[in-house]
Every structure is written in structure tokens, then in C-alpha cells.
Amino acid sequence: MSAPLRVGLAGLGTVGGGVVRLLAEHADLIAERAGRSIVLAAASARDKARKRDLPLDGARWVDDAVSLAAASDVDVVVEVIGGAEGVAKTLTEAAIVAGKPLVTANKAMLALHGTALARLAEAKGVPIACEAAVAGGIPIVKALREGLAANRISRVFGILNGTCNYILTQMQTSGRGFADVLSEAQALGYAEADPSFDVDGIDAAHKLAVLAGIAFNRPMDFSAVHIEGIRAVEAVDIEYARDLGYRIKLLAIARRTATGIEQRVHPCMVAADSAIAHVDGVFNAVVAEGDFVDRTMYVGRGAGAGPTASAVVADLIDVARGRVPPLFGVGIARLADIPASPMRRHVGPYYVRLNVLDRPGVIADVAAILRDENISIESMLQRARALSGEAVPVVLVTHETEEAAMQRALSAIAGLPASIAAPCMIRIEQL
Amino acid sequence: MSAPLRVGLAGLGTVGGGVVRLLAEHADLIAERAGRSIVLAAASARDKARKRDLPLDGARWVDDAVSLAAASDVDVVVEVIGGAEGVAKTLTEAAIVAGKPLVTANKAMLALHGTALARLAEAKGVPIACEAAVAGGIPIVKALREGLAANRISRVFGILNGTCNYILTQMQTSGRGFADVLSEAQALGYAEADPSFDVDGIDAAHKLAVLAGIAFNRPMDFSAVHIEGIRAVEAVDIEYARDLGYRIKLLAIARRTATGIEQRVHPCMVAADSAIAHVDGVFNAVVAEGDFVDRTMYVGRGAGAGPTASAVVADLIDVARGRVPPLFGVGIARLADIPASPMRRHVGPYYVRLNVLDRPGVIADVAAILRDENISIESMLQRARALSGEAVPVVLVTHETEEAAMQRALSAIAGLPASIAAPCMIRIEQL
Numbered sequence: 001m002s003a004p005l006r007v008g009l010a011g012l013g014t015v016g017g018g019v020v021r022l023l024a025e026h027a028d029l030i031a032e033r034a035g036r037s038i039v040l041a042a043a044s045a046r047d048k049a050r051k052r053d054l055p056l057d058g059a060r061w062v063d064d065a066v067s068l069a070a071a072s073d074v075d076v077v078v079e080v081i082g083g084a085e086g087v088a089k090t091l092t093e094a095a096i097v098a099g100k101p102l103v104t105a106n107k108a109m110l111a112l113h114g115t116a117l118a119r120l121a122e123a124k125g126v127p128i129a130c131e132a133a134v135a136g137g138i139p140i141v142k143a144l145r146e147g148l149a150a151n152r153i154s155r156v157f158g159i160l161n162g163t164c165n166y167i168l169t170q171m172q173t174s175g176r177g178f179a180d181v182l183s184e185a186q187a188l189g190y191a192e193a194d195p196s197f198d199v200d201g202i203d204a205a206h207k208l209a210v211l212a213g214i215a216f217n218r219p220m221d222f223s224a225v226h227i228e229g230i231r232a233v234e235a236v237d238i239e240y241a242r243d244l245g246y247r248i249k250l251l252a253i254a255r256r257t258a259t260g261i262e263q264r265v266h267p268c269m270v271a272a273d274s275a276i277a278h279v280d281g282v283f284n285a286v287v288a289e290g291d292f293v294d295r296t297m298y299v300g301r302g303a304g305a306g307p308t309a310s311a312v313v314a315d316l317i318d319v320a321r322g323r324v325p326p327l328f329g330v331g332i333a334r335l336a337d338i339p340a341s342p343m344r345r346h347v348g349p350y351y352v353r354l355n356v357l358d359r360p361g362v363i364a365d366v367a368a369i370l371r372d373e374n375i376s377i378e379s380m381l382q383r384a385r386a387l388s389g390e391a392v393p394v395v396l397v398t399h400e401t402e403e404a405a406m407q408r409a410l411s412a413i414a415g416l417p418a419s420i421a422a423p424c425m426i427r428i429e430q431l
Numbered sequence: 432m433s434a435p436l437r438v439g440l441a442g443l444g445t446v447g448g449g450v451v452r453l454l455a456e457h458a459d460l461i462a463e464r465a466g467r468s469i470v471l472a473a474a475s476a477r478d479k480a481r482k483r484d485l486p487l488d489g490a491r492w493v494d495d496a497v498s499l500a501a502a503s504d505v506d507v508v509v510e511v512i513g514g515a516e517g518v519a520k521t522l523t524e525a526a527i528v529a530g531k532p533l534v535t536a537n538k539a540m541l542a543l544h545g546t547a548l549a550r551l552a553e554a555k556g557v558p559i560a561c562e563a564a565v566a567g568g569i570p571i572v573k574a575l576r577e578g579l580a581a582n583r584i585s586r587v588f589g590i591l592n593g594t595c596n597y598i599l600t601q602m603q604t605s606g607r608g609f610a611d612v613l614s615e616a617q618a619l620g621y622a623e624a625d626p627s628f629d630v631d632g633i634d635a636a637h638k639l640a641v642l643a644g645i646a647f648n649r650p651m652d653f654s655a656v657h658i659e660g661i662r663a664v665e666a667v668d669i670e671y672a673r674d675l676g677y678r679i680k681l682l683a684i685a686r687r688t689a690t691g692i693e694q695r696v697h698p699c700m701v702a703a704d705s706a707i708a709h710v711d712g713v714f715n716a717v718v719a720e721g722d723f724v725d726r727t728m729y730v731g732r733g734a735g736a737g738p739t740a741s742a743v744v745a746d747l748i749d750v751a752r753g754r755v756p757p758l759f760g761v762g763i764a765r766l767a768d769i770p771a772s773p774m775r776r777h778v779g780p781y782y783v784r785l786n787v788l789d790r791p792g793v794i795a796d797v798a799a800i801l802r803d804e805n806i807s808i809e810s811m812l813q814r815a816r817a818l819s820g821e822a823v824p825v826v827l828v829t830h831e832t833e834e835a836a837m838q839r840a841l842s843a844i845a846g847l848p849a850s851i852a853a854p855c856m857i858r859i860e861q862l
Contacts, residue, residue, distance in 0.1 A: 022581055022723055032648070032761040033580045131578070137724035139578025146754075147562070147570025149464045150453055150744035217463070275709040275716075275730055285706075292453055293568035293741035296731035299706055300724060310724035313581035323577075323754035330463040 005034065005320045006041035008074030008100075010065035010091055011081040015105055015132070016045065017054055018309030019078060024055040030313060034320035038313070041073045069094035076101045076319050078312060080132075084108035092117060096126050101324065103315040105132035105308055111209035114220040115335070118327035127324035129315035134207045135160060135284045137307025138300035139314065144214050144288055145329040151290025153215040157253035157429070158286035159279055160207040162302045163191045163198035164230050164250040168238075168267075169280040172247065177235050190282060200229035201265040204252040212254035212263050215288065216338065217330050221263065224340035228266035237353060237424060240381065240395050241269050244351070247277040251429055260341035268429040269351055276431070287431075295431075344404035349378065349428040351397055354413065355421035358392035362418040369412045370398075373405040391420055397428070436465065436751045437472035439505030439531075441496035441522055442512040446536055446563065447476065448485055449740030450509060455486040461744060465751035469744070472504045500525035507532045507750050509743060511563075515539035523548060527557050532755065534746040536563035536739055542640035545651040546766070549758035558755035560746035565638045566591060566715045568738025569731035570745065575645050575719055576760040582721025584646040588684035588860070589717035590710055591638040593733045594622045594629035595661050595681040599669075599698075600711040603678065608666050621713060631660035632696040635683040643685035643694050646719065647769065648761050652694065655771035659697035668784060668855060671812065671826050672700050675782070678708040682860055691772035699860040700782055707862070718862075726862075775835035780809065780859040782828055785844065786852035789823035793849040800843045801829075804836040822851055828859070 007023070009016055023030065023040050031037045043056060044065040062068055065087050068077050077095040079102060081088040088106050095102045096117065104110070110117070110133055121128045131141045135158065144156065159165050163185065170181040182199065185191035197203050205225040213220035230250050241248050246269035255262045270277050275297060279285040284302030289295050301307040318324045328335060356362045370377060381395040398406070406425065414422040438454070440447055454461065454471050462468045474487060475496040493499055496518050499508050508526040510533060512519040519537055526533045527548065535541070541548070541564055552559045562572045566589065575587065590596050594616065601612045613630065616622035628634050636656040644651035661681050672679045677700035686693045701708050706728060710716040715733030720726050732738040749755045759766060787793045801808060812826040829837075837856065845853040 018723070026581060026583065026723075029583060030581060032765045033756075035762075138727055139574050142573060142578050143570050146749065147573050147745055148741065149748045150457060150461060150741050152457065152460060273709060273711075275706045278704060278706040278709050280704075290741065292449070292457075292737040292744075294732050294735075294738060296569060296729070298727070298729055300727035306723040307725060310579065310581050310721065313723075314578055317580045318577065321754070321756065323752070323756075325464075325752065325754075334463045 002036040004037035004039045005316065006039055006073055006075045007078055007316065008041060008068035008071055008076070009043045009078045010068055011079065012043060012045035012052060012054065013080070014305045015080040015308045015312065017052065018305030019080065019312050020054045020056060022309040022313050030317065034317040036320050038316050038320055042068055042071055044068060066091045066094050069098045069100060074100065076103060076316065078316070079104040079106060080312065082106055082108065084112045089113060093120065096121050096124050099124055099126055101127045101129070101319045103129045103312055103319065105312060107133040107206040107210055111206040111220055111222040114210060114213060114327065119332045122326060122332050127319060128327050129318060129324050130210070130327070131315050132308045132311035134210050135286055136300065136302040136304065137310045138284060138286060138298045138302070139311070140211070140286045140298050141214060143298055144211065145325055148288055148290050148293055148296070149329060151292050153256070153288060153290050155253070155255040155289045156211050156215040156286065157251050159249055159276065159284050160204040160252045160302065161198050161250060162282035162284060163195065164204070165280070166190045166282050167199070168230060168233065168248055168250065171233070171235060172238050175235055178231060178233060199231060201227040201250065204250060205265045208252035208254055208263055208265060211286070212261060214328055215254060216256065216261055216336065217328055217334065218261060218336050218338055221340055224263055226264040226266070226343040230267055232424065233267050234424065236393065237426060240353065242272070243381070244397060245272050246270060246428065247272050248426065249276070253429065257341050259345050260339035262341040262346055264343060264346065267426050269426055270429055271431055274431045344407070346403040347400050348430065349398055350401055350406055351395065351426045351428055353424040354394040355391060355419060355423060356394065356416065357418045357420060359418050362416070363394065365416055366413055369409050373409045375401045375405055375409055433467040435468035435470045436747065437470055437504055437506045438509055438747065439472060439499035439502055439507070440474045440509045440511070441499055442510065443474060443476035443483060443485065444511070445736045446511040446739045446743065448483065449736030450511065450743050451485045451487060453740040453744050461748065465748040467751050469747050469751055473499055473502055475499060497522045497525050500529045500531060505531065507534060507747065509747070510535040510537060511743065513537055513539065515543045520544060524551065527552050527555050530555055530557055532558045532560070532750045534560045534743055534750065536743060538564040538637040538641055542637040542651055542653040545641060545644060545758065550763045553757060553763050558750060559758050560749060560755045561641070561758070562746050563739045563742035565641050566717055567731065567733040567735065568741045569715060569717060569729045569733070570742070571642070571717045571729050572645060574729055575642065576756055579719060579721050579724055579727065580760060582723050584687070584719060584721050586684070586686040586720045587642050587646040587717065588682050590680055590707065590715050591635040591683045591733065592629050592681060593713035593715060594626065595635070596711070597621045597713050598630070599661060599664065599679055599681065602664070602666060603669050606666055609662060609664060630662055632658040632681065635681060636696045639683035639685055639694055639696060642717070643692060645759055646685060647687065647692055647767065648759055648765065649692060649767050649769055652771055655694055657695040657697070657774035661698055663855065664698050665855065667824065668857060671784065673703070674812065675828060676703050677701060677859065678703050679857065680707070684860065688772050690776045691770035693772040693777055695774060695777065698857050700857055701860050702862055705862045775838070777834040778831050779861065780829055781832055781837050782826065782857045782859055784855040785825040786822060786850060786854060787825065787847065788849045788851060790849050793847065794825065796847050797844055800840050804840045806832045806836055806840055
């Protein structure tokens with residue numbers, strides 16, 4: 001066997017702790033599969049004094065994480081600090097410049113700086129491995145970049161945020177509202193005290209930008225991602241979705257369209273009998289569609305110490321074997337110059353729940369607005385007549401419609417005298 | 432870019448034709464991702480005269496496939512002839528001996544000779560890539576061997592035969608019987624004229640033997656696979672499964688137990704709300720469970736020209752990049768000496784449908800037999816009373832039971848005077 005691969009680990013939070021444990025518990029198995037030992041040589045974290053209960057004996061403590069890049073006893077740097085800027089980025093750049101392979105779980109950094117980092121890495125001939133940055137333990141980066149490498153990818157989408165999926169699953173099974181379920185999720189540790197990063201869709205959008213870059217061989221383009229979170233999803237919509245044969249999921253979707261690459265994160269209705277509709281709780285799932293392979297799906301835990309460490313150490317094994325492909329799967333010079341397609345050009349079916357008073361002529365007004373925008377209605381559901389002058393739940397499902405037309409129609413409907421609130425709209429994703 | 436990788440292709444059936452088309456249609460994309468061109472240099476098939484409508488210009492025709500191994504214009508051999516013995520095996524061995532990387536879709540050959548071939552390949556320092564041998568377009572070999580490489584795998588199981596899954600799905604949605612649906616599947620081309628290889632579970636068992644070898648780093652052990660097909664599944668069982676909250680799937684399962692590695696292919700009931708229960712039609716799915724990553728699932732098309740070619744060409748790209756791991760992910764010397772656990776030691780819950788006449792005391796007799804075998808009943812369903820002396824459908828679900836005890840109980844029940852046929856038993860797989 002060759003000399004051990006010596007790891008410098010930056011970050012000892014949930015993920016870093018998982019990596020330390022995994023390297024210690026499976027040292028033999030890892031050595032067999034890597035063809036050499038992988039050992040923790042040095043570790044760094046913000047607070048040295050914090051009690052951690054980790055098998056850190058034998059690892060040198062380093063106060064300044066960035067110094068791992070230059071350390072002579074470190075062959076590969078693992079960055080699990082997080083954050084798009086700051087120490088994580090400084091360390092990453094320093095490691096690459098020092099010629100050290102980098103393993104990172106940092107989706108925010110890759111979403112914002114992935115292309116520049118890949119360019120630097122290519123210039124230095126250094127691999128960047130990032131399996132843990134998207135969908136935790138699911139080996140989706142490997143699947144897209146290697147397993148499906150012979151395909152032209154047309155769409156990649158998935159459930160990329162476990163917190164949102166947990167909340168939506170709970171809302172669905174219990175019939176409770178968003179705020180209620182969020183509080184419970186926070187109490188159980190499934191949601192952060194400040195949940196906005198997750199429930200507003202930012203985290204999923206970071207991951208989507210990375211996936212889309214790899215899938216379409218196109219520079220990562222976070223600023224082009226249309227982002228909506230799940231705060232506006234109401235219990236009543238989950239009920240209607242069920243009646244219509246759908247489930248509501250927060251999906252992150254990147255798609256090749258006639259006008260370019262579309263990237264969007266928003267609540268979606270998906271067919272209730274599809275496999276992805278049954279990916280529940282904190283599980284993540286990614287669907288990748290290629291022209292030869294057709295549809296493939298990958299499911300697993302998207303977060304947590306074990307699954308994320310599994311991905312980080314798989315990357316370390318690839319580094320040890322010398323088999324990490326370029327970050328995008330192709331060289332930087334070969335990245336494609338495909339434009340981003342703006343959200344207003346999105347085309348698909350829509351679910352719309354009207355918030356209108358039950359007055360004569362209201363539905364006719366709504367129908368006229370839709371007709372004027374060339375929006376064609378596939379079905380309309382009205383549960384029961386309300387008392388005259390009260391709000392009545394009316395739900396529409398449209399045929400394929402362009403987003404711009406839908407947004408104009410929604411504004412016009414909201415402006416009707418009978419409207420007591422803006423309509424609730426949820427896009428339907430066709431599988 | 433380096434020199435092109437020159438492919439010698441043996442077999443121009445469905446899979447071989449797909450490979451030819453894929454290499455031609457995506458030549459540029461493949462070159463970018465492989466870091467060099469991959470070109471079809473030579474091809475061979477049984478019948479040169481057959482009309483194929485494939486872009487074979489530029490490829491040299493070879494009458495004797497085995498000669499591809501020694502051909503000076505071939506860098507890598509693709510074997511998509513099939514069959515455990517004969518030309519496929521002779522060519523494979525010759526290619527390895529000649530120092531040429533081999534890409535194969537041949538599950539039968541690997542299931543029976545995989546360990547010997549891996550030993551030969553290791554001695555010659557030649558890679559064997561076999562992504563297309565299991566689950567068609569799903570990159571499951573890569574996921575198990577690389578993506579989950581940091582895990583100790585506890586169980587790997589899945590839907591590995593699209594024909595069986597199509598038949599069971601049709602039986603479920605239409606309520607029709609096996610024979611009826613099989614005829615239709617044959618007419619549609621989803622089942623062979625002689626369907627036994629698929630419906631009797633042999634094909635799934637070959638794939639399972641390969642998956643289990645890779646997952647558990649243990650010599651492939653096809654003879655240890657317990658195999659039952661789907662001929663005995665009746666429409667009434669599919670109905671009862673639904674009532675009990677299950678779906679029936681033909682699963683191939685390999686599991687690490689206290690007594691060794693268990694490998695089995697048989698109809699299974701799985702929870703109706705699980706994602707794998709919704710993998711329908713000709714789709715395949717594999718679930719892999721590791722100690723750090725927890726449960727992961729992979730879904731896609733398990734057969735067909737496009738998906739299988741996608742897997743073959745992904746392997747070729749790995750060969751071009753020089754990143755194919757050893758067949759088992761570890762060296763031959765490191766394969767584990769874990770015994771095979773015999774089927775009689777299997778433990779799990781069982782579904783049993785009795786075929787007994789509705790006579791006083793029959794249920795008591797059955798209950799006594801189960802009690803004597805220490806089999807505990809979780810639930811019992813009796814739909815309606817039959818007329819006295821007629822058969823009555825009685826269904827039992829047991830708690831965890833050992834297979835040996837269950838088999839003894841089933842024999843004893845079949846021997847009761849009131850039994851008009853042996854009970855129907857379907858194992859329940861817990862997720």
C-alpha cells in the first residue's frame with residue numbers, strides 16, 4: 001500500500017464531527033477501498049476549548065484553519081466550515097494555490113464562487129471534490145458527472161431541503177398549518193431558530209445552482225435562480241392537492257428549454273402516484289433526466305453527521321485513488337455559453353386558488369381575465385356554495401401557460417372588487 | 432487532448448446497437464467528458480448480413496469476436512453478447528490476458544465467474560467495468576463501489592427485473608391474473624416468448640449476486656441465492672396486499688445477518704407508502720443501506736438500448752479517464768470470508784393466505800400449528816363467511832418468524848383435512 005493520505009480538517013461541527021468519527025470507526029474498510037490509509041493529521045475549529053467527545057487523538061490542533069493549506073503534514077484539506085465567504089473561501093483558495101486537493105461540503109461557496117474556484121483548480125492541476133455539498137449522503141454529483149456522463153441532461157430537479165420536506169410532510173399528514181408545524185420542527189431540532197435560510201428556499205437554491213452547473217456544463221449561476229419558499233403554502237392547498245391527485249413538495253428545478261437554462265425553487269404539485277411524491281420527512285431526492293438514460297432518481301438523507309460524512313469520506317477515497325474528475329466534469333474552456341431563461345418565460349400548468357366573495361359574475365370575471373391572457377382551464381373545483389357575500393373556495397388547474405401571462409392574470413384577479421386576497425398559485429411540475 | 436480511445440464492440444443486438452448510436456450521436460460531449468475521443472474501431476456480431484441501420488461506417492468488421500482481444504486497433508473491448516459461457520467468456524478472458532480493459536453488460540457471466548475474472552484482471556492490472564450488468568441505466572455499481580465506499584453496507588435490495596415489475600404493476604392496476612398479463616406483455620415486447628429467465632427470477636438473481644459481491648466485498652455467490660419467481664402471485668393476493676397497506680414487488684435482497692450474508696429473490700410485500708412501492712412498470716430500483724449514510728435509493732430504467740448504452744459509455748469514459756476501481760472496489764486478497772446464510776435461517780414477517788374449507792375447527796387447527804412452531808400472528812383477515820363446506824379466504828400476517836418454522840407450519844397446514852390447496856405465502860420486507 002502507498003503512504004497514508006493525511007487529512008487537514010477545517011470545521012468540527014456536525015459534519016466535521018461525523019468525518020472524524022467515520023475516519024476512526026472505519027479506518028480498515030476505508031484503507032481497503034482507498035488503496036491506502038486515510039488519517040486525520042490536523043484539525044481546526046473556532047473554539048478549541050469546546051467539549052466535543054471526538055476521537056481527535058493523533059490529530060494536531062491548528063488554531064488558524066487557513067494554515068492547513070500550507071501545512072507540510074497535510075495532503076488534502078477538508079473544508080466543512082460553511083459560508084460563502086470568510087475563512088472557508090480563504091482556506092479553499094489557499095489550499096488550491098498550495099496544490100492540495102480540496103474536499104468541501106460548502107454549497108453556498110460553490111454556488112457563488114464555484115466557477116472561479118474550478119478555474120483556479122484547473123490552473124493548478126488540483127482536484128475539488130464536493131459530493132457533500134448537495135443532497136448530503138446521496139452520491140448525486142458522482143451520478144451526474146460520471147454515471148450519466150454519456151447523456152445530454154434535459155432536466156434535473158429534486159427535494160433538496162430536508163427541513164422544508166419535513167414541514168410539508170407533517171402538514172400533509174396532520175392537516176396542520178405552516179407556523180404550527182414549523183414550531184414543532186424547531187423544538188425537534190429539524191429546523192433552525194432562524195429558519196429563513198431553509199424555509200425561504202435559499203439553501204435549496206444554492207444546491208440547485210451547483211447541480212445545474214454540473215448537469216449542463218455551464219458556469220454556476222446562483223443569481224439566475226428564481227426562489228420562493230414554503231411560507232405561503234396553506235393547509236387548504238395541501239388538501240386540494242390531494243383531491244386533484246397531487247402532493248406538494250418544495251422542488252428545485254433546472255431545465256433546458258428553448259430559451260435557455262431555467263432554474264427555480266418553489267412549492268410544486270407532483271403526481272401523487274410518482275415515486276418522488278413519496279419521498280417524505282427529512283429525505284432528499286434528485287431526479288435527473290438524460291436523453292439516453294431517460295429518467296433516473298436518487299433518494300437519501302440530505303443532511304446530518306452520518307450521511308454528510310459518508311459523502312466527504314467517499315470524496316477522500318476518490319482523492320486517494322486519484323480519480324476525481326474536474327468540478328464540472330469537463331474543462332473550464334468547455335463550459336457552455338447557454339443563456340439563463342428568465343422565470344417569466346417558464347411554461348407549465350398552474351394550480352390557482354381564488355380568494356373571492358361568492359357574488360354573481362365573479363367566476364365570469366375571472367374566466368374573462370384568463371381568456372384575455374390565453375390561459376386555458378383544465379379543471380375547476382368549487383366545493384360548496386358559500387353564503388352570499390362570503391368567501392368561497394374555488395380552485396382552477398390550467399393547461400400549459402407562460403408564467404408572464406399567469407402573473408398578469410393573477411394581478412388582474414387580485415384587483416377584482418370581489419377579491420378579498422390575492423389568489424394562491426402553485427406550479428404543477430409534470431413528470 | 433490525448434489519443435482517441437478505440438473501442439472493439441462485440442455484439443450488435445439491442446445494447447450493442449445503442450452503444451453504436453450513442454458513441455456517434457454524442458461524440459463531442461463524450462470527448463469533453465472523457466478528456467479524449469472515444470471511437471468505434473471494430474465491431475463484431477454473429478450475422479454480418481443482418482440489416483441494422485446503425486452508423487457503423489468507419490468501424491472495421493470482425494467475424495470472430497474473440498479476435499478483438501488481440502486487435503492492434505482496439506484499446507478497450509465492450510462485450511455485450513451475453514451468456515455466462517461461450518464467446519462472451521472466451522473474449523473476456525482473452526481481452527484481460529491481452530491487457531485490454533473490458534466493459535461488459537453480462538450479469539450471468541459475472542454472477543458465475545466474476546470472482547475468477549476479477550482475479551485474472553487484477554493479476555494483469557486491467558480494469559473490468561460492469562455498470563450495465565445491473566439495473567441498466569442506473570449507476571448503482573458506481574454508487575455502491577464509490578459513492579457509498581465509506582459505509583459498511585447492511586442490506587442492498589431492489590426491483591431488478593423490469594418484466595416482472597411490469598407484470599406485477601399491470602396485475603395491480605387491472606386486477607387481472609398473471610397468465611393474462613404475461614400474454615399481453617409478450618405481445619407488447621416487454622416479455623420474451625420464453626419468459627422463464629425473467630419471471631422465474633433467474634435474471635434478478637444474477638444481478639443480485641453481482642450487487643452483493645460488490646456491496647459486501649465477498650466473492651460472487653450465485654449458487655447461494657434463493658430464487659422464487661412471480662408465477663405463483665395471484666390477483667387475490669395483490670388485492671389483500673392493498674387492504675393490508677402493502678404492494679407486491681419481486682425483490683432481490685442481500686442482507687448481512689448474524690449468520691452470514693443472505694441472498695434471495697422472491698415476491699415481497701412492501702409498505703404502500705414507501706417510495707419503492709411506487710416504482711412501477713419497467714423501472715428498476717435499488718435500495719442500499721449503509722451504517723453512516725442510512726438508506727439510499729436509486730431508480731431508473733433497467734433495460735433497453737438507451738439506458739444500457741448510457742451505462743456502457745459511462746464505463747468507457749471512466750476507462751478513458753483511467754478511473755475504474757477494482758471490480759469489487761477492493762483487491763481480491765481483501766474479499767471477506769463471510770458465510771452464506773441459508774434461506775431456512777431467514778427471519779421476517781410473513782403473509783399467508785389459507786386455502787381451507789370453512790369448517791368448524793379449521794382455524795383452531797391452523798392456530799395450533801402456528802403456536803407449535805412459535806409463530807405469532809400479528810393480524811388475521813377473514814372477508815366473509817363462505818357457505819359451509821366451501822373455501823374461504825383467510826389471510827394471516829405474522830410477526831417476525833424464522834423461515835424454517837414457517838415452512839414446517841405451511842406443510843402441516845397443507846396436510847390438514849380441510850386444506851384444498853397449499854397455503855399461499857408471501858414474505859414481507861420491512862423498510
